[in-house]
Amino acid sequence: MSKRVLTTESGAPVADNQNSASAGVGGPLLLQDQHLLEKLARFNRERIPERVVHARGSGAYGHFEVTDDVTGFTHADFLSEIGKRTEVFARFSTVADSLGGADAVRDPRGFALKFYTEEGNYDLVGNNTPVFFIKDPVKFPDFIHSQKRDPFTGRQEPDNVWDFWAHAPEATHQVTWLMGDRGIPASYRHMNGYGSHTYQWTNARGEAFFVKYHFKTNQGIRSLSSEQAAELAGKDAASHQTDLLQAIERGVHPSWTLYVQLMPAAEAADYRFNPFDLTKIWPHKDYPLQRVGRLVLDRNPDNVFAEVEQAAFSPNNFVPGIGPSPDKMLQGRLFAYADAHRYRLGVNHTQLAVNAPKAVEGGALNYGRDGLMAVNGQGRGAKNYEPNSYDGPAETGRPLSAPLAVSGHTGTHETPLHTKDDDFFQAGELYRLMSEDEKSRLVANIAGGLSQVSRDDVIEKNLAHFHAADPEYGKRVEEAVRALRED
Secondary structure (H helix, E strand, O other): OOOOOOEOOOOOEOOOOOOOEEEOOOOOEOOOOHHHHHHHHHHHOOOOOOOOOOOOEEEEEEEEEEOOOOOOOOOOHHHOOOOOEEEEEEEEEEOOOOOOOOOOOOOOEEEEEEEEEEOEEEEEEEEOOOOOOOOOHHHHHHHHHHHOOOOOOOOOOHHHHHHHHHOOHHHHHHHHHHHOHHHOEOOOOOOOEEOOOOEEEEOOOOOEEEEEEEEEEOOOOOEOOHHHHHHHHHHOOOHHHHHHHHHHHOOOOOEEEEEEEEEEHHHOOOOOOOOOOOOOOOOOOOOOOEEEEEEEEEEOOOOHHHHHHOOOOOOOOOOOOEEOOOOHHHHHHHHHHHHHHHHHOOOOHHHOOOOOOOOOOOOOOOOOOOOOOOOOOOOOOOOOOOOOOOOOOOOOOOOOOOOOOOOOOEEEOOOOOOOOOOOOHHHHHHHHHOOHHHHHHHHHHHHHHHOOOOOHHHHHHHHHHHHHHOHHHHHHHHHHHHHHHHO
16 A cells, blocks of 8 residues: 655645755755745744744743953954853743643753843854754654644644654754753753754854853752652742743852854864764763853843743844854744744744834834834835935945855755764663663663553654664663563
8 A cells, every 4th residue: 555645735745855955965945945944934823823833931031241262263252251241031942841740740841041242142052962952954844743742632732742752863863862860950040952954154364163052050950850850840840930030030140151163164064973963962072161151140120921932032043153053943933933933923023122123223223114013113204125315224235144065956954974874872872871780770861751652663663763872772672662662
């Protein structure tokens, strides 16, 4: 029996649902990829009014202060001198559950920052893990569908969760993070934050560097066991919100130290791992952490809905000296995040106070007009086209970042492998770093979920991933799953 053909919304057959179209192998993605854009745009419109992902969140204001000189790597003004402070708004969140879910659950945490710089808003959208489950945005709607509540049962289904992971071996690294001791942070204050994606910094001489962000908590890492989390979620579903709010109110201001890893752009092509693969890290021995500054949160929002729920972060909000890389997941999110906000909040969401740039008095200067909830104050008689002869805002001619080189033919390409690029090596490295107690908890957490899967073939596919990461890892998970299924 032949499979039914996957189609676009217009009924056209889909040739490749695993890889986005790019400008050459490993190049930036293409606007002409109708299947990708349609999937992401439609996916953004599946829920109203809460966020499709990261629905349950908490936020606070604060500042970022530069402590170390990084002007050799970027000409971003907010990083231009030691001691310089920039106002920041931060939003933390769980990923999979709805707005009514609990905080203390095993789930990645969003770690989103909005820097109100003098050159415009810079948004850095990351998680509390340095990697993610997938490497191509065309799979993001499928992934989230597998993790959200099943449309028939109305609950998260182990069959769906593990079936997707069985068909996504690249998820093994992130699954090992998620099921390990850091899978349930004790609070938002006691977890690290990562930009996760690879970005680009450009210095005043036009030299380009690829960069990864690491925000290390100054409160120390604290996590919950599955049993502790279940108890806490039952007592206070808003436990992380409660903790953040009360800490700031009593003057205990959480802080993080920002470090970066920097790779000269010329080294990317021959690096042993694909530096633009979101399922991979750059080992610190290859690219050591370099300190940049300190993030401090010291003021709670006055209105959670107006400032936390309506906060809109878009990774395409760059400032001079910072730009994108060929990271496929980042490239997809450059479109998807902004589109989600236009749908959920309206085309004028950037005029809301929490989202408005502070760099320009009266708000952004452009020729966008009207639309739902339009409140922009472009004065009487101001022209709404460019160029014009009436002293309207004009282009600078200065790109924000260095150009990315592209070559080859357009099409849906699998990303070329670097020398150490497989889906399991780094997951095995992470497992081997763990203590015996950490390994035992990791195995128990995985087996607890995988043993609930109804299909033996799905279980076997997942077990093969853990065996490939490390033989001991796979053997222990297999034995634990067998024991639970025999009970």
